[in-house]
Amino acid sequence: MKEEVFERYIQAGKVASTILRKGGDLIRPDVSLALTAAEVEQMVIDAGLGVAFPVNISLNESAAHDTPSPEDDRTFKAGDMVKLDLGVHLDGYIADTALTVDLGDQNLLVEASIAARDAAIAKVKPGVTIGELGTAVAAEIGSRGYRPIANLTGHGLDQFRLHMGPNVPNVGGIGGAVLEEGMAIAIEPFATTGTGYVNDQKRVEIFSQMAWKPVRMPTSRKILKEIEPLNGLPFARRHLKTPKPDLSLLRLVREGVLHAYPVLADVPGSYVSQAEHTMIVTSDGCVVTTA
Known part of the structure; x- marks a missing residue:
């Protein structure tokens, strides 16, 4: 990876990390989802960067791809589990990061996705297979009594390309694509109290x-x-x-x-947590851009 490209990834990641934390602080009972999304995206614009995708605000059993509609009147409620997924880009080089805000009492479920993300990141280096990453994710989530979502994955990134290979599974496996120095990837485990599968x-x-x-x-x-x-x-x-x-x-x-x-959602009445970082694979590990 060229140095100027690496620096763009790093800059985008720093901005994304700061805004994600600020966005998480906005999530409280009775606060509007629409206003939260607008405020988070405006922070990105005010920082002089681009919004890489509409900020995702997914509630409870919903895992991904929810964002307010033009006529949205929803507000956060006590007991909600809120996934805030943010994408920022600098000249097309993307930082993709997410956190979960628990407005209820399910801290262990939130912890499961964070621990899974961090366990997978600890294994990232050239020569490691994506199957090894998925095994680390599944072990952390399963040890806490939850299921990883099998049909959602992390993913590779490139300029103006949000989802590309390699896909990084959330379940264990053998082999698969091999990590190489210079790859940009997003690792995003989802832990659920439901079936472990999402549907449209x-x-x-x-x-x-x-x-x-x-x-x-x-x-x-x-x-x-x-x-x-x-x-x-x-x-x-x-x-x-x-x-x-x-x-x-x-x-x-x-x-x-x-x-x-x-x-994308698991069964009604279930809860899903998410944690995500973007990283660049280096010669001896990785640099997490969104830490």
């Missing part, structure tokens, strides 16, 4: 462009023009200034131009 929900607020081709509807063209500066990074419906975008969003998804990200 009806709620969809996040999209990204996956194909670049002509479209006919004027509103669709406006949306694509509006998101062009994102270089394919995800956006939220609430980010759009194009009026009445819903029909065009659906059409763009059907035409394969946009990818939709449904909310």
